[in-house]
Amino acid sequence: MEFSRHPAMTAGTVHRDRVTLHYRVAGAGEPTLMLIHGWSCNQTFWAPQIAAFAGQFRVVTLDLAGHGRSAAATDQRPWSMADLAGDVEAVADAIGAESVMLVGHSMGGAVAVEAAIRMGPRCRFILGVDTFDEAAFYGARPPDEIAARRRIFEHDFAGTMRGMVRNITGETANAAVIDAIGDGMASSEPAVALAVLEQLLAWDIAARWPALTVPVATINSAMLARRNELLALDRLEIGLIEGVGHFPMLEDPDAFNALALEILRRQA
Known part of the structure; x- marks a missing residue:
C-alpha cells in the first residue's frame, strides 16, 4: 500500500512521550476525518480511501x-488503548482540528472510542471498520487466554501473522492484496506488537461504551459476523458488507468507500 496515486498530501510530525508520530493530511475543511489503523497496521492501509474522501473532508x-x-x-509506552488515543488527540492538536470524525479499523475502533471520550465534544462521530462487536477481541479476555494467544505469535511471528491474514480475508480477495496486508503486518516489531496485543485483549468495550456521547456506526464483514461470537452494544448502527473479510477498505475499496461516504455525509 502506498499514497503515490492520491491527491497531494502534506506530511507532518508531532512529538509525544518520546515518540515522533508521523501523519499526513489531504483535502480541507471541517469536520476533519481522522483515519485510525488497526493492530500491526499503519496509515498506508487507508491509501484507497484518500482520493474518495479528500474531495469532501480534510482527511x-x-x-x-x-x-x-x-x-x-x-519501554516508551504503556500501550493501552487510552494511551494510543492520546496519539490521535496529539495529531488533532497539531493540525488545529476543532471538529473531528473518527474512522477506526479493527483495534483502531477501540482507539477511536478512547479518543472520543478523551476529546469530548470535539469529536462528533465514530465510524468503525470491522470492529467493536467481536467478543474475542473487545470483551476483556482472561489473563491465561491472553498469554496463550501471545505465545502463538511468539513461536513464529511473521508466519502466524500471514496465516491470520489469510484466515480473515474474503475468499475472493485479490491474492496480491492479501500478500501485501500480510507482509505489512508481519514486518511489525514483534515486541511492540505483542505488547499492544496484550493491552487490546485486556480492554473491555462494555465498560467504556457508556461513556461515549457521540453516535457510532460500523461497517463490518458479513462473513466474519456469521463466524464470530458477537457482543451486543446499545446505540451501535451496524452495516454488513458482503464478499469481504476483515479489511473491507482494501479488499473492495469501491464498495467500502461508497458505503462509508453515505454514512459520513449524514453526520457531517
Whole structure:
C-alpha cells in the first residue's frame, strides 16, 4: 500500500512521550476525518480511501506509536488503548482540528472510542471498520487466554501473522492484496506488537461504551459476523458488507468507500 496515486498530501510530525508520530493530511475543511489503523497496521492501509474522501473532508492518516514510521521501543509506552488515543488527540492538536470524525479499523475502533471520550465534544462521530462487536477481541479476555494467544505469535511471528491474514480475508480477495496486508503486518516489531496485543485483549468495550456521547456506526464483514461470537452494544448502527473479510477498505475499496461516504455525509 502506498499514497503515490492520491491527491497531494502534506506530511507532518508531532512529538509525544518520546515518540515522533508521523501523519499526513489531504483535502480541507471541517469536520476533519481522522483515519485510525488497526493492530500491526499503519496509515498506508487507508491509501484507497484518500482520493474518495479528500474531495469532501480534510482527511488525516497517522501512524500510531509503535506502528509504521512512528517507531517506539517497548519501554516508551504503556500501550493501552487510552494511551494510543492520546496519539490521535496529539495529531488533532497539531493540525488545529476543532471538529473531528473518527474512522477506526479493527483495534483502531477501540482507539477511536478512547479518543472520543478523551476529546469530548470535539469529536462528533465514530465510524468503525470491522470492529467493536467481536467478543474475542473487545470483551476483556482472561489473563491465561491472553498469554496463550501471545505465545502463538511468539513461536513464529511473521508466519502466524500471514496465516491470520489469510484466515480473515474474503475468499475472493485479490491474492496480491492479501500478500501485501500480510507482509505489512508481519514486518511489525514483534515486541511492540505483542505488547499492544496484550493491552487490546485486556480492554473491555462494555465498560467504556457508556461513556461515549457521540453516535457510532460500523461497517463490518458479513462473513466474519456469521463466524464470530458477537457482543451486543446499545446505540451501535451496524452495516454488513458482503464478499469481504476483515479489511473491507482494501479488499473492495469501491464498495467500502461508497458505503462509508453515505454514512459520513449524514453526520457531517
